[in-house]
Amino acid sequence: MTVAPAVSADPTAIPQEAAEPGRWRRMPAKAKVGVILSAAFVLAAIIGPLVTPYDPSYQNPSPSASMNAPSAAHLLGTTQSGQDVLSQLLVGIRLTLELGIIVGLVATTLAVIVGVTAAFLGGFWDELLSLLTNVVLVIPALPLLIILLGYLPQKGETPTIIVLSVLGWPWGARVIRAQTLAIRNRDFVAASRETGERTWRIIAFEIVPNEVSLIAASFVNTVLYAIGASVALAFIGVADLNSWSLGTMLYWAQSQQALQLGAWWWFVPPGLAVALMGTALVLLNTGIDELGNPRLRDASNASRIAGRWLKPADPTPVLSEISQRRNGFAGFLHSFSRSSLLDKGEAGERR
Amino acid sequence: MSFIIRRLVFYLVAAWVALTINFFIPRLMPGNAVQSILAKFPNLQPSAYRAIEAMLGVGHPGSIWNQYVAYVVDIFHFNFGTSVSEYPAQVSTLLGETLPWTIILVGTATVIAFLIGTALGIAAGWRHGGSLDRVMPGLMFLQAIPYFFFALILLELFAVRFHVFPIAQGYSQGLVPGWHWDFISSAIYHSLLPALTIVLASIAGWMLQMRNVMITTIGEDYVVAAQAKGLPDRRVIVTYAARNAILPQLQGFGLAVGFVVQGALIMEIVFSYPGIGLLLVNAVTSNDYPLMQAIFLVITFAVLLANLIVDLIIVFVDPRARAREATR
Numbered sequence: 001m002t003v004a005p006a007v008s009a010d011p012t013a014i015p016q017e018a019a020e021p022g023r024w025r026r027m028p029a030k031a032k033v034g035v036i037l038s039a040a041f042v043l044a045a046i047i048g049p050l051v052t053p054y055d056p057s058y059q060n061p062s063p064s065a066s067m068n069a070p071s072a073a074h075l076l077g078t079t080q081s082g083q084d085v086l087s088q089l090l091v092g093i094r095l096t097l098e099l100g101i102i103v104g105l106v107a108t109t110l111a112v113i114v115g116v117t118a119a120f121l122g123g124f125w126d127e128l129l130s131l132l133t134n135v136v137l138v139i140p141a142l143p144l145l146i147i148l149l150g151y152l153p154q155k156g157e158t159p160t161i162i163v164l165s166v167l168g169w170p171w172g173a174r175v176i177r178a179q180t181l182a183i184r185n186r187d188f189v190a191a192s193r194e195t196g197e198r199t200w201r202i203i204a205f206e207i208v209p210n211e212v213s214l215i216a217a218s219f220v221n222t223v224l225y226a227i228g229a230s231v232a233l234a235f236i237g238v239a240d241l242n243s244w245s246l247g248t249m250l251y252w253a254q255s256q257q258a259l260q261l262g263a264w265w266w267f268v269p270p271g272l273a274v275a276l277m278g279t280a281l282v283l284l285n286t287g288i289d290e291l292g293n294p295r296l297r298d299a300s301n302a303s304r305i306a307g308r309w310l311k312p313a314d315p316t317p318v319l320s321e322i323s324q325r326r327n328g329f330a331g332f333l334h335s336f337s338r339s340s341l342l343d344k345g346e347a348g349e350r351r
Numbered sequence: 352m353s354f355i356i357r358r359l360v361f362y363l364v365a366a367w368v369a370l371t372i373n374f375f376i377p378r379l380m381p382g383n384a385v386q387s388i389l390a391k392f393p394n395l396q397p398s399a400y401r402a403i404e405a406m407l408g409v410g411h412p413g414s415i416w417n418q419y420v421a422y423v424v425d426i427f428h429f430n431f432g433t434s435v436s437e438y439p440a441q442v443s444t445l446l447g448e449t450l451p452w453t454i455i456l457v458g459t460a461t462v463i464a465f466l467i468g469t470a471l472g473i474a475a476g477w478r479h480g481g482s483l484d485r486v487m488p489g490l491m492f493l494q495a496i497p498y499f500f501f502a503l504i505l506l507e508l509f510a511v512r513f514h515v516f517p518i519a520q521g522y523s524q525g526l527v528p529g530w531h532w533d534f535i536s537s538a539i540y541h542s543l544l545p546a547l548t549i550v551l552a553s554i555a556g557w558m559l560q561m562r563n564v565m566i567t568t569i570g571e572d573y574v575v576a577a578q579a580k581g582l583p584d585r586r587v588i589v590t591y592a593a594r595n596a597i598l599p600q601l602q603g604f605g606l607a608v609g610f611v612v613q614g615a616l617i618m619e620i621v622f623s624y625p626g627i628g629l630l631l632v633n634a635v636t637s638n639d640y641p642l643m644q645a646i647f648l649v650i651t652f653a654v655l656l657a658n659l660i661v662d663l664i665i666v667f668v669d670p671r672a673r674a675r676e677a678t679r
């Protein structure tokens with residue numbers, strides 16, 4: 001562990017620290033929303049179960065407590081058996097997110113192992129692992145999950161996590177393999193090989209750190225998949241129906257006719273929570289994508305100054321059109337710039 | 352070997368893997384499936400009981416290899432055994448009754464969603480930063496909604512609140528399925544809401560992907576060259592940019608179709624749509640293992656077939672792929 005202090009003593013590390021707040025400001029808006037939304041859910045998952053107003057499983061026997069619309073006593077109403085929907089939701093978010101994150105960690109680890117191994121071994125092993133990856137990728141996971149879990153005598157959280165992880169790695173493995181193949185032949189890897197570093201060290205300290213954004217994207221995607229699949233499985237009853245997850249909430253709402261009875265407060269909150277969680281993760285991933293590929297960002301600066309939409313491939317003459325539409329102070333400032341030479345006549349000054 | 356033949360071999364391998372997994376699951380999973388079937392259906396006939404035992408590999412009738420060969424032979428004869436929950440119906444009969452519903456609904460809706468989504472993606476990619484880009488977060492939200500929840504919301508709105516669409520089933524009760532207008536119109540009417548669910552829920556994915564590829568393609572030199580030549584925008588978009596951008600989109604279609612089908616299967620439950628998804632869930636709740644396993648195989652084969660078709664389309668659309676074919 002002699003490497004770690006050397007890095008922190010490196011003077012270039014300090015400006016990077018200072019640049020952190022700027023990085024947040026420069027982040028694409030979508031990614032910001034994704035980060036905030038995800039953080040909100042994580043927070044809800046951590047403190048939610050501690051602040052539930054009622055026991056989510058407590059069935060209020062009095063008939064007046066059944067199917068109450070949202071009120072001060074029950075902010076999100078009650079179920080048919082008088083259970084508090086808000087309490088179920090708070091516990092459910094914890095369970096669903098927890099499952100998603102665990103599956104994400106396990107499956108992404110598998111993906112990194114398979115992807116990096118395939119790219120490093122090359123030849124026959126690469127072909128074999130790639131074939132395996134593609135086969136698992138093309139076989140629809142959900143029906144397989146259903147029969148795998150269907151055969152289990154008891155359906156708990158652990159088997160679901162195991163089965164989801166076993167089927168959730170190939171997408172990430174494929175992307176990571178491709179990236180590893182690209183990095184493997186770079187000069188810095190060749191250099192470290194020349195200096196006699198061992199293969200595992202090259203993988204752990206040269207290759208994997210260069211794939212962090214890809215691994216992060218793969219993790220986010222896997223969490224997304226795990227949440228979607230676990231909710232769907234619970235919805236059709238392939239889960240431990242005595243625990244409260246967002247999926248089991250929807251299962252009970254569906255099986256006890258919440259829709260037909262008009263109890264929207266029963267099935268909308270858990271479904272909305274799943275959808276928002278999903279949105280947060282998708283936004284987070286687009287953000288990661290856009291950080292890596294600037295072309296995908298909203299071309300807001302280039303296109304909105306002019307007040308008209310410019311095609312990314314528009315050639316130079318566009319500049320004159322932009323300056324024609326500059327107005328007020330911006331136009332005044334612009335008149336000092338070199339590109340103002342391209343302005344046509346009085347249009348540049350007036351507007 | 353030509354591209355198509357290679358792909359065919361790959362799908363055969365995938366199909367074989369699925370077949371083999373399907374064979375080993377009941378033999379390797381813990382728990383006693385036969386007991387749980389007996390618990391649910393105590394007055395099962397002895398012949399059915401023995402058939403299930405043989406299918407699940409309990410009681411060891413012959414070596415594993417012999418069982419495996421018999422199993423594969425059965426599959427090739429579309430002999431999936433007898434359903435437990437709908438005894439004495441054959442599994443293949445049940446599949447034959449439900450499969451057309453799902454294929455027509457999911458197939459049509461997926462193709463429509465793909466076409467609309469791709470067109471929107473082309474527009475959004477071309478007018479990068481335009482108004483279509485600004486509705487994207489909203490579309491992402493739609494995409495993140497589980498299909499079945501989307502179905503619940505649409506049902507609440509259009510069937511419970513405003514009685515525009517029927518609330519469930521594939522056709523009006525009292526109608527006899529057949530090739531007459533009453534039935535067909537009723538079936539179409541009942542399938543509109545499920546189809547709308549699939550289209551709305553999956554459109555964003557296609558659009559997003561097409562937009563991203565389109566943006567990258569527009570930056571290519573040949574697109575700039577086409578514009579510099581003064582070609583009309585329409586021609587540049589369709590012949591130069593979109594035609595090249597659609598290839599990754601098609602490649603993605605193969606994998607995405609699996610997701611759409613899975614989502615659609617769960618959605619069928621909400622609509623009580625008489626398709627294979629509803630059959631699957633009924634099989635799960637009643638521990639009908641033979642039926643469950645057959646449905647898994649059928650869905651897998653359908654997805655593999657869809658992928659093969661996409662491969663054929665890619666070769667047809669992509670001149671580069673065709674050129675490579677010719678030189679091999």
